[in-house]
Amino acid sequence: MQYLTYLAQTGFLEDEKFLNYLEYLEYWRRPEYAKQLVYPNCLHVLTMLKSPQFRKDIAKAELSSVLYNDMVERWKEPLREPLKGTKEDSGAGGQEQPQSSPQIKSEDTHEVPQVSPVHGLK
Template sequence: MSQDTNKISSLDRDTKSSPSNDGESTIDLPRNRFELELEFVQCLASPAYLHHLATSGLLSDSSFLSFLEYLRYWSRPEYARFITYPHCLYFLDLLTTNETFRREMANVAFRNFVHEQQFYSWQFRSRKLYGRGVPEEEKASAITGGEGGTEGSELDANRT
């Protein structure tokens, strides 16, 4: 049995064939299509995976690009709420609209640059959302055990 036949038989296990009105058979989509597409879309948050797609030639395949275009529905709020890694939506947008990005993802240096930028985004995300941390009064209160005594003010005086 050839390798292509193995692929087809494994597809048959996951899908059901049903006859259509004109006598031809069609393949129904898997019941877990939602999970499969969600998992794939979230894989796009990984610069290493994007590099793999680029080096394997998929990012220059028009069929694959059409599939990515189809997956843009995950950006709609009713679907985006299931996304754990929001960078995947940003990268999906870049993959579908920016040919230069698709081409450069095959370059290891560019992949590393994108990964670094993603890391910095995560590193400083809490500062953007919550500011620089806990207010000084709360820090002093936590050090003194929440009594609000003079120790907190002494700490502040010693710091200046």
């Protein structure tokens, strides 16, 4: 998050090429890509970066720290839904299965138009 603060303070987050790049990154919401994400909350950050107000506010180090701390706390929370195919999901008792990555919510994935980071929508 501190890196976003630096980018906001230098004006980079308002650069049209960067805004086009944000559109390009939307392909990560597609299920075939989203399942590869180690930190799926980055999709939420991507959504927030599309807001002009957020891009302005993230220039404040305090907001960056609050967001970072919130993310760390969320990473500590156990998953609320069992992964499909685990003992928990099949209704069998026993130990919880270790889970290597957080669940990706279906609302975080959707079809996205093809976008070039430099030229915008195709």
